[in-house]
Amino acid sequence: MGALSIRKVRKSYAGVEILKGIDIDIEQGEFLILVGPSGCGKSTLLSMIAGLDEITSGDVFIADRRVNDLSPKDRDIAMVFQSYALYPSMTVRENISFGLEIRKMPKAERDAAVDRVAQILQIEHLLDRRPSQLSGGQRQRVAMGRAIARNPALFLFDEPLSNLDAKLRVEMRTEIKLLHKRLGTTIVYVTHDQIEAMTLGDKIAVMKAGEVQQFGTPSDIYRNPANLFVAGFMGSPSMNFIKAKVCESGSGLGLEMESGGERFAFPAVNGEGLAAWKGREVIVGIRPEQITEVVDSHGDDPRVVRQSLPIVLSEPTGPDTLLLVHINGAKVTCRVCPDFAGVPGEKMALMFDLSKVVYFDPSTEQRIK
Incomplete structure (x- = not known):
């Protein structure tokens, strides 16, 4: 002891x-x-x-x-x-x-x-x-x-x-x-x-x-x-939670997404435990700092995807600007550099770093591993 x-x-x-x-x-x-x-x-x-x-x-x-x-x-x-x-x-x-x-x-x-x-x-x-x-x-x-x-x-x-x-x-x-x-x-x-x-x-x-x-x-x-509780409680702003259906995507699994009437799919990075969830809905957890303006430093990393989305709201904080977008009906917060922040009502190209994304069971709220 x-x-x-x-x-x-x-x-x-x-x-x-x-x-x-x-x-x-x-x-x-x-x-x-x-x-x-x-x-x-x-x-x-x-x-x-x-x-x-x-x-x-x-x-x-x-x-x-x-x-x-x-x-x-x-x-x-x-x-x-x-x-x-x-x-x-x-x-x-x-x-x-x-x-x-x-x-x-x-x-x-x-x-x-x-x-x-x-x-x-x-x-x-x-x-x-x-x-x-x-x-x-x-x-x-x-x-x-x-x-x-x-x-x-x-x-x-x-x-x-x-x-x-x-x-x-x-x-x-x-x-x-x-x-x-x-x-x-x-x-x-x-x-x-x-x-x-x-x-x-x-x-x-x-x-x-x-x-x-x-x-x-x-x-x-x-x-x-x-x-889900720990993920949402720890972090400011808190983690984003997006309900998404697991689908087939190329040679692996993907996540069905929709924003502004446009449908797209993200690769199910870190989704080793999602095989049994094909065709079913999971909760995708991604933190605001993992959604930023597009930068070139990630090169061809397959875990990093780009998507243009309509900006709903902009909240300048000084060092960062928090942008609000909607994905699958969920309010999603993005953390971007103020110099590159989009204007509400317009689309902005955003970069999603999926390398640290996590998944949760909607019924038990426990992590899917």
């Missing part, structure tokens, strides 16, 4: 099962993200790791020690909350050192710990201020400093950035990632923001309705989603 092991953990409230058998293992120093929509059970799971909520069945191990029956103070954890949870009457210095004082740490050691943490988080100039005199980002740094000072076996973050504005969220995300790299600590981090999940985590557990839908690295989850 490693830094954290969650074994068949279940949680029920008044006969309603909230968590339905969670199994997760991470090693020392890894950054685990629990991500999913509101109500999926991620915060409940974090509370049970922390000891703030009882486990109905299953086991939680922290640093190879079973902690089911231990109180929060005996689990060697530190928690950073969404609301900061700072003492308003205390200075920053006092907020950081308070937990150490409760644990009877000598004053000289407490002062050294506060100075070390303040230097790491670059808040030395804030030590004599009170929380009311701090910005949201500064308060979050102090909350993190209080956790770091404890030097626990496990850090727990409960949506710590959700109260910050968009720009500050990006800045604090970078700070947390740099902090993790510098300290090498083990972190469990709850968020509903899939961008935070992708940028921060070494491992991600994507949750829905009390179950882990997929557990793996950010790259694996993004490139190889296990089902």
Whole structure:
């Protein structure tokens, strides 16, 4: 076992099962993200790791020690909350050192710990201020400093950035990632923001309705989603889903398509599992960045096809322009260079990189492999 092991953990409230058998293992120093929509059970799971909520069945191990029956103070954890949870009457210095004082740490050691943490988080100039005199980002740094000072076996973050504005969220995300790299600590981090999940985590557990839908690295989850939910939840803009009938095309299989009254077929790239689906409908998953303006760098790659389609809508974002087209009745988002973006109402030649396309069973919503 490693830094954290969650074994068949279940949680029920008044006969309603909230968590339905969670199994997760991470090693020392890894950054685990629990991500999913509101109500999926991620915060409940974090509370049970922390000891703030009882486990109905299953086991939680922290640093190879079973902690089911231990109180929060005996689990060697530190928690950073969404609301900061700072003492308003205390200075920053006092907020950081308070937990150490409760644990009877000598004053000289407490002062050294506060100075070390303040230097790491670059808040030395804030030590004599009170929380009311701090910005949201500064308060979050102090909350993190209080956790770091404890030097626990496990850090727990409960949506710590959700109260910050968009720009500050990006800045604090970078700070947390740099902090993790510098300290090498083990972190469990709850968020509903899939961008935070992708940028921060070494491992991600994507949750829905009390179950882990997929557990793996950010790259694996993004490139190889296990089902329709994971594919649609991870990524911004989200993956495009196009219902298409599998047909014969030349010496292989193809996918029947229609847009603007014109019919065409795409080759069923990566379609080894589609042989049994000939003549039936599947869901084709393709990400916006795989549909771009035509560039010549792909040469004669058979996995890259070109098709002119009517542009329905254009959304400039600055570095990219998102174009909306319709294929088989589905709204499909394309990510193109602004200099080459087509005008709504006109056709534009688009390039489809099918090398990473994925397929799903419409009835089970599971990946077809």
